[in-house]
Amino acid sequence: MAKIHPFKAVRPTRDKVSLIASRSYQSYTPEERDSRMDYNPYSFLHIVNPGYKYHKEISGDERYKLVRNRYLEFKEDEIFKQDETPCFYVYKIVNREQESFCGIIAAASAEDYENDIIKKHEDTLTDRESTFKQYLKTVGFNAEPVLLTYPDNDSIARIIKKVSTERAEYEFTTTYRDTHYLWKVDSKDYIEQIQSAFQTMETIYIADGHHRSASSFLLAKDLASNNNTHSGKESYNFFMSYLIPESDLRIYEFNRLIKDLNGLSKEEFLIRLDEWFRIENRGIEVYKPSKPHHFSMYLDGEFYSLYLRKTIYKFTDALEELDAQILFKTVLDPILGIKNLRTDTRIEYSHGKNGIVYVKSKIDQEEFEVGFGLFPATVDQMKKIADQGLKMPPKSTYIEPKLRSGITIYEF
Structure with a gap:
């Protein structure tokens, strides 16, 4: 009570x-x-x-x-x-x-x-x-x-x-x-x-x-x-x-801005992403995710859609279904080498009310190398994670x- x-x-x-x-x-x-x-x-x-x-x-x-x-x-x-x-x-x-x-x-x-x-x-x-x-x-x-x-x-x-x-x-x-x-x-x-x-x-x-x-x-x-x-x-x-x-x-999303590709070339980076995502180059067409487990990416003047390969990624609990956690486990940590989301100076965040175009502008100004747009979490997701005693990654929600x-x- x-x-x-x-x-x-x-x-x-x-x-x-x-x-x-x-x-x-x-x-x-x-x-x-x-x-x-x-x-x-x-x-x-x-x-x-x-x-x-x-x-x-x-x-x-x-x-x-x-x-x-x-x-x-x-x-x-x-x-x-x-x-x-x-x-x-x-x-x-x-x-x-x-x-x-x-x-x-x-x-x-x-x-x-x-x-x-x-x-x-x-x-x-x-x-x-x-x-x-x-x-x-x-x-x-x-x-x-x-x-x-x-x-x-x-x-x-x-x-x-x-x-x-x-x-x-x-x-x-x-x-x-x-x-x-x-x-x-x-x-x-x-x-x-x-x-x-x-x-x-x-x-x-x-x-x-x-x-x-x-x-x-x-x-x-x-x-x-x-x-x-x-x-x-x-x-x-x-x-x-x-x-x-x-x-x-x-609840709005927090988009991710990354300062470099961790020593990878653009082509090497895309190949590494292909393990986890179906990738489509959208060119200059602004792309924003319309459902969970879809991500947008802006790199080298072009937008990409990234669709999670669900046959590869396994959902074991409520946290593993959260897009912020998926991006961390598939991209930020293993590919870009960002281990600590709270302290690593190579990553910054922009809340969803700023929009994906804000992410584009920061990269076009050469302040960052790549940006990711996420679909916002839901109240039910937040509750399930709390009910299971789990914790979201930093900057998972802008409320x-x-x-x-x-x-x-x-x-x-």
């Missing part, structure tokens, strides 16, 4: 939420970050990048303490205020393509994470887990929810529909032309119905935010071990999440919605 709790969010005032909300810190170039902070004193970037105030790069514990200071200043200036009672928050995003994502911001259970009620499909790096755990412990809050997904549920859908007919607490559009809405759910009846609906679910799944989930779990263990009166109800036992139904999740930081804040 999944345990989902309401919480007292710290939130921007209605008049400033559009100024505060920011994308994740890593998604900006340094120039973009500086520009936004130069002209917007309310941006959440001022909190997470406190060195800007001193024109200095600051890292480690010193940075974490200054992040805490900036956050407290925003609270003291009443830019942020905390809700008086625990609430759920219905949050809706309508993107520029008019796709709609709607779910519930809530506190998910670190115990559920430990017990695999909240299931994972990606590996995490121990160093990143530890670093972010220390960051959370020092700053005392989390401002970016983990994206979780659950099976479509009629009871939850009815409540969301009823709540979203009322006037939204927030309604604002970003420069990316995404419109964001937030409704506060403080009705005791609705809160109980939502919790009861989640309690009927044996599992829910992490869609995006594996490191944040892992770090929150480590923080819960750390703080519990140092609390003689630990009860399990403390706020540190939970982490902020955005839960959306599976039908609202959008939307992408959330903004600073709209709801969870304090420990």
